[in-house]
Amino acid sequence: MQDIPIPEIGERDILVKVKAAGICHSDAHYRAGISPVHPVPLTLGHEVAGSVEKIGTLVTSIKINDRVALHYNISCGDCYHCSTGNDQFCEKVLMLGHYTNGGYAEYISVPARNAIHLPDEIPFEQGATLMCASATAFHALRKSRLKGGERVAIFGVGGLGQSAVQLAKALGAIEVYAVDINEEKLNLAKQYGAIPVNSKKVDAVDEIKKRTHGKGVDVAVEMIGLQQTMKQAVHVAGVLGRVVIVGLSNKPLMVDTYNELIGNEVELIGSNDHHLQELPLLVEMARKRVLDISHIVTKTVPLDADVVNQVLDDLEKFSGDVRTVILPATNEPAV
């Protein structure tokens, strides 16, 4: 825990008083150096929401006191990838809490274009979480080109998967299979309209094939990052199926191209992060309760290094299966 100056803002930036900062599994990787942060020392935190305290002289889209959630990729806005709507590939991209100071702090400064208006109906802690897990799930489904009337299987219904189930329904899927081994998560997915498949009890591929009369699904999304579930996602895809890989793994995926891809024209698609332009749509879906993430944020903590480190320790051990959000305002003396 360190005292640092309140960040300066440039003419196109805003200063945000942090009201909520999500503690993500990626943050545990960053702290451990698995995916190193630089430059160090650096403040972690890429899931941030708050209220606007100051605006730069050229900022017109944001007013002081606006409620905002922050897009974590700070991009140049001018390069080929930025100007074609794929800002996550910007050559100069700086991720909050990874390559520039993030939101485990009382204040953060970002370019105004990174601020997404957060409606009053969405609490700050949910707004923060929308910017990472839900946004990644939304992007993956957009990559899958899911159409109304299609069937979907989601492998892994943690934070990303619960959003994916609801968003797949919203995009018109007639059946969404939720595959997991955790009964509690499967029950929540069921409440959101999924057909639960407990792969501890049944073979997920056989079960989904049986329920779809041998056809399999049109879209399979892998959100765990295990070789086994990636294979299952490939095997459960039917004719013209699209398999989207979101889960990170350092092991290769072996695919029998003739039998598993070519024969049925199955597509294997990588999905990475999300775009700035997807976030206002996502926030609107949360405001309209098409996407309900009220059950995803399950714990809040103050901005305290020991407490935050404990949460990261738990994430490393996979022991805490909760989504924890830092609420820095709880440190302030009551007035």
Ligand SMILES: [Zn+2]
């Ligand atoms: Zn995250």
Ligand SMILES: [Zn+2]
């Ligand atoms: Zn760029």
